[in-house]
Amino acid sequence: MSGKExxxxxxxxxxxxxxxxxxxxxxxxxRFPLATREALGKTVTGLVIDGVExxxxxxxxxxxxxxxxxxxxxxxxxxxxxxxxxxxFPTGSQPPDGEGxxxxxxxxxxxxALNGPPPAQLGRGVCQVDLLGSDATYRRxxxxxxxxxxxRKNRTSVLREVFLGESAADRRRARKVRFxxxxxxxxxxxxxxxxxCASDAALIHGxxxxxxxxxxxxxxxxxxxxxxxxxxxxxxxxxxxNILEKxxxxxxxxxxxxHPARTLESLRHSxxxxxxxxxxxxxxxxxxxxxxxxLVKRRSRFGRGxxxxxxxxxxxxxxxxxxxxxxxxxxxxxxxxxxxAQVVLSTHGGLSRGLVKGSFDLVALxxxxxxxxxxxxxxxxxxxxxxxxGDSMQLPPTIYSQEAAQEGLSTTLFxxxxxxxxxxxxxxxxxxxxxxxxxxxxxxxxxxxxxxIADESVRAHTASELTQVEATDLTSVPLVFVDTAGAGFxxxxxxxxxxxxxxxxxxxxxxxxxKVLASGVEPHQLxxxxxxxxxxxxxxxxxxxxxxxxxxxxxxxGREKEVTIVSLVRCNESGEVGFxxxxxxxxxxxxxxxxxxxxxxxxxxxxxxxxxxxxxxYADACNAHRSSYEWPEI
Numbered sequence: 290m291s292g293k294e295x296x297x298x299x300x301x302x303x304x305x306x307x308x309x310x311x312x313x314x315x316x317x318x319x320r321f322p323l324a325t326r327e328a329l330g331k332t333v334t335g336l337v338i339d340g341v342e343x344x345x346x347x348x349x350x351x352x353x354x355x356x357x358x359x360x361x362x363x364x365x366x367x368x369x370x371x372x373x374x375x376x377x378f379p380t381g382s383q384p385p386d387g388e389g390x391x392x393x394x395x396x397x398x399x400x401x402a403l404n405g406p407p408p409a410q411l412g413r414g415v416c417q418v419d420l421l422g423s424d425a426t427y428r429r430x431x432x433x434x435x436x437x438x439x440x441r442k443n444r445t446s447v448l449r450e451v452f453l454g455e456s457a458a459d460r461r462r463a464r465k466v467r468f469x470x471x472x473x474x475x476x477x478x479x480x481x482x483x484x485x486c487a488s489d490a491a492l493i494h495g496x497x498x499x500x501x502x503x504x505x506x507x508x509x510x511x512x513x514x515x516x517x518x519x520x521x522x523x524x525x526x527x528x529x530x531n532i533l534e535k536x537x538x539x540x541x542x543x544x545x546x547x548h549p550a551r552t553l554e555s556l557r558h559s560x561x562x563x564x565x566x567x568x569x570x571x572x573x574x575x576x577x578x579x580x581x582x583x584l585v586k587r588r589s590r591f592g593r594g595x596x597x598x599x600x601x602x603x604x605x606x607x608x609x610x611x612x613x614x615x616x617x618x619x620x621x622x623x624x625x626x627x628x629x630a631q632v633v634l635s636t637h638g639g640l641s642r643g644l645v646k647g648s649f650d651l652v653a654l655x656x657x658x659x660x661x662x663x664x665x666x667x668x669x670x671x672x673x674x675x676x677x678x679g680d681s682m683q684l685p686p687t688i689y690s691q692e693a694a695q696e697g698l699s700t701t702l703f704x705x706x707x708x709x710x711x712x713x714x715x716x717x718x719x720x721x722x723x724x725x726x727x728x729x730x731x732x733x734x735x736x737x738x739x740x741x742i743a744d745e746s747v748r749a750h751t752a753s754e755l756t757q758v759e760a761t762d763l764t765s766v767p768l769v770f771v772d773t774a775g776a777g778f779x780x781x782x783x784x785x786x787x788x789x790x791x792x793x794x795x796x797x798x799x800x801x802x803x804k805v806l807a808s809g810v811e812p813h814q815l816x817x818x819x820x821x822x823x824x825x826x827x828x829x830x831x832x833x834x835x836x837x838x839x840x841x842x843x844x845x846x847g848r849e850k851e852v853t854i855v856s857l858v859r860c861n862e863s864g865e866v867g868f869x870x871x872x873x874x875x876x877x878x879x880x881x882x883x884x885x886x887x888x889x890x891x892x893x894x895x896x897x898x899x900x901x902x903x904x905x906x907y908a909d910a911c912n913a914h915r916s917s918y919e920w921p922e923i
Contacts, residue, residue, distance in 0.1 A: 292453055296438035300431060302693040303663050307427045309690035318419070325785065326419075330367020333399075336416040338379075341407050344392070344549075347578050347615055348562075349407035351376065351389070353416060354398040363396040366829075370394055371526060371551035373421040376401055381412025388421060392550040402550060406612050409585060409605070426638035430663040436670045444648070444673045451489045452702060454709050459488035469510045469539075470503065474744075477504045480716035484508050484676045492657075492706055492715040493678040496737050497880035498723030498849070501678040502528075505653050506535040508676055513541050513631045517650035521634045522668040524660040524686070526551040528847060532655060533559060533634050544627055546635035546644070559634075561623055568622050574615045581611035620644070637664045640671070648672060655679075656847070657703040661686045665702045679703045682736040683877050684846050720744050723849055725751065725767035728879070728886045731907045735900070736876050752852055752884040758809035763801070768886050770908035771801065773860065773917040774893045780860045788823035789867070791858045794889055795827050798856045800920050801887055802832070805852055812836035814851040818881065820874055821858050828856070842878045853882035857890035864897035872900045889917070 317331060326332035336353040344350040353376075355364055368374075370391050377386045389403040401418070440446035450456040463486050468478065481504060484491040495501025509519050509532075523529050530553045533545050537556075545552055545559045552560045565571055585608060623644055627633055633645065637660055652672035654665060658679030664686075669675055681704055688694040707715065719740050721729060726743040733741035751767055753760035763769060778793040798817055805815060813836040817828055820842045828839045838850070855878045859866050869875065879886060888904075895901035908914040 292449060292455070293438060295453060296434050298697065299434055299663050302690075302696055302698040303427065303430055303434070305693040306661075306688060306690045306698060307424065309693070311424075313689055314421070321785075327364070329786070330365070331420050333364045333368070333418045334415065336418060338411065338416060339398070341411075343578060343582070344402060347574060347619060348392075349403040349405075350392060350400050351403060351407065352398065352400045353418065357397055365394050365396070365399050368394055368399065368418075368420060371548065374401055375419045375421045376403070377417040377419075378408055379412040379414035379416060381410070381414075382408045383410040384408060390548050390550050392548075402548065406581075406608075407585075409608070426664070429638060429640065429667050430661075432642075433666040433670050434663055437666050440670075445670050448489060448669060448672075448675065452706065452709070458490055458710055458714055460486050460713065461488050462486070466511065468507065469514075470507050473504070473507060474720045476716065476719045477507070480504045480718060481507050481511065483714060483716055485511055487674060487676070487714050490675045490677065490706065490710065490714065492703065492710060493676065494707070494715065494717040495678055495680050496682065496718065496721065496741055497680070497732070497877075498721035498729075499718035499741075500720075500722060501680075501718060502531050502535060502655055504718065505655055505676065505678050506532060509536065509632055509651075509653055510539055510541070512651045518630075519632045520640075520645075520649040520652040520668055520672055521632055521655070522637050522640070522652060523655040524637050524664060525656060525847070526636055528656045529634050529636055530556055531847075532653075536632065536634075542629060542631045544630040544633050546627075546633065547639040551636075561626060564626050565619060565622050568626065570618065570622050574618050574622075577611050577615040577618070581608055581615070584608050584611070635668075637667045640667050645671060650674070651676065653678070658683065658701055659686050659846070660701060660703075661688070661698055662700070662702045662705075663698075677703050677706065681707065682873055684843055684871075684873055687843070722747055723883050724880060725749065725884055727767040727911055727913075728882055731904060732876055732880050735872070735903065747883065750884050752805070752808075752810055755810065755814070755851060755884070761804070761808045763805055763887070764808045764810065764885065766913065767884065768908065768911055768913040769888070770905065770914050771797070771887060771889045771917055771920070772905075772914060773797070773889065773891045776891075776917045778860050778891065778917070780858055783823035786823040786826065789821045789858050790823035790827050791856070791860060792827065794856055794858060794860070795824060795831060796922060797917055797920060798828065798854050798889055799832055800922070801854055801889070802837070804920070805854075805885070805887075806834075810852055813838075815854070816840065816845065816848075816850040816852075816881065817854045817856065818842050818845050818878060819856040819858060820869060820878070824856055824858050842874055845881055846877050849881055849883055851883050852885040852887070853878075854887045855879070855889065857888065857895060859894050860891040861894055864894050866895055866898050866901070869895070869901075870898060875900065875904075 336355050339352040339354050342350050372391045374389055387403050389401040392402040393400040437449050451458045480493045493501050512519050521532050533556050543559050544561055546561055549557050549560045549562045557563055649672045652668045653676045655678050657677035658681045688699055720742045722744045726748045729743050733739055752764040780789050780791045783790050812834050816838040825841050892905050896905055
């Protein structure tokens with residue numbers, strides 16, 4: 290397949306994916322009645338506006354609240370800061386609705402930052418909020434693919450040829466490196482050296498806990514010290530924040546792009562919106578916004594009957610003009626701040642050519658194995674060379690269209706480059722700093738050829754060594770497989786969520802959690818994770834412990850806890866394991882725990898799959914295979 294054909298195919302697959310995601314959002318809107326959407330957390334009704342104020346960067350912040358109605362979960366339980374939202378204003382408002390982003394979410398209160406100005410006129414009554422998707426990232430992906438496909442005699446065209454295997458990747462002469470982080474191990478140092486030698490691209494293979502982000506940060510600092518301009522990106526906001534957090538205190542001029550609500554609060558001082566506010570030129574923006582707000586209030590005070598049609602139109606034009614003037618000045622300040630930064634950080638989808646002018650000497654892509662190829666091309670079209678850090682043995686990108694996935698959209702650039710680039714431009718990080726050796730070993734043998742090494746600092750640590758934790762039959766061991774075979778813990782199908790759940794296994798998970806917490810482990814040190822969203826919801830309904838995290842395996846990738854309880858859910862006579870057959874999901878699930886991993890499953894079901902059969906054998910060899918009958922329901 291030629292380069293033109295390759296990118297044309299990606300554009301075709303991308304359109305299928307866009308339509309599939311849109312159909313999924315619409316399906317949820319129309320498939321479920323309003324009450325069901327509220328129960329799922331997709332919609333919140335009966336909200337009152339507590340206030341409208343101006344926040345960072347002139348954003349209109351609308352604060353909403355709703356009195357408790359005796360529900361088990363808060364009305365905003367499925368909504369988080371950074372989510373896109375559609376806010377329907379009270380009847381009679383102008384405009385009647387507006388899109389925005391959740392800025393802050395509490396139990397019965399939320400603040401939404403609107404994408405545009407606040408309503409010129411607010412009606413009386415209650416509001417409604419719906420979770421939304423967005424086409425903005427798709428537009429950027431399509432533009433990036435077109436740019437890459439049409440590039441001629443520039444660095445993008447060179448990268449394209451290397452990534453398609455049409456030309457060999459070049460290496461530069463190695464230079465002596467003085468490491469900023471002296472604690473890097475030999476494999477991490479090798480990765481840094483090889484990446485700095487790459488003229489086009491290099492890969493860092495980072496199994497769980499091996500510190501791939503730490504290596505990326507060292508590469509970024511080395512490049513910046515050499516006078517290069519660096520773009521650091523990842524598909525998720527949390528991954529971008531991890532890089533930003535590790536760069537704090539480096540002395541580099543850093544700018545974090547993206548909505549402030551999607552940046553950790555402790556890092557918002559590096560967000561572009563915060564930097565704009567402390568710029569001397571921002572005073573003019575404040576004055577324009579203040580004058581616009583006075584005009585809006587004056588119009589509301591006069592009402593429709595006291596101003597003629599022409600006067601109202603003139604007032605509205607003046608208000609719109611002041612909004613545009615303020616935003617134009619803001620955009621100019623933004624471009625100046627970004628242009629002077631040594632390191633710009635953003636999600637792939639958050640990069641806009643309208644803000645980011647010129648090119649970067651280096652782009653560092655974290656979580657590269659979790660980004661589709663079209664998404665990765667957004668930052669790649671802005672850079673001279675690239676460093677990819679990821680792990681193809683962990684979960685791939687989430688794709689809505691199974692047709693697009695099967696036709697190639699699920700194949701990431703990271704996947705292709707590991708077969709294209711020479712070994713001299715790839716490094717496997719081997720020392721991991723997270724897990725007890727017994728937790729690590731099965732994953733190492735199954736996915737990494739047995740090459741991983743547990744650092745001495747974690748090799749034998751257990752939960753019982755944590756402060757004020759008592760040594761018990763659970764906390765004094767690193768691994769427990771709780772077998773539910775014969776207990777009658779049958780899985781069920783949740784029609785509403787179109788997902789599987791296992792009520793008895795959920796109750797067992799909570800009994801085990803209670804045993805661990807009773808030994809002295811703090812709730813924030815423990816997580817319960819499961820592959821199925823219906824089981825997540827069930828567990829959240831049953832467990833009411835502040836600080837305890839319950840989530841999906843997919844949502845927990847990149848995270849870690851001292852203790853992790855994994856509920857596998859599947860229990861049926863036919864031995865069906867469903868999407869557990871993608872063993873990369875189990876690799877993620879098994880490698881979140883630092884000191885204690887508890888896996889709950891039915892050996893008669895999962896044991897018919899070769900991978901899980903090997904895991905059961907491994908648990909036997911570790912003397913970790915126990916029965917659910919040991920923890921009966923009281």
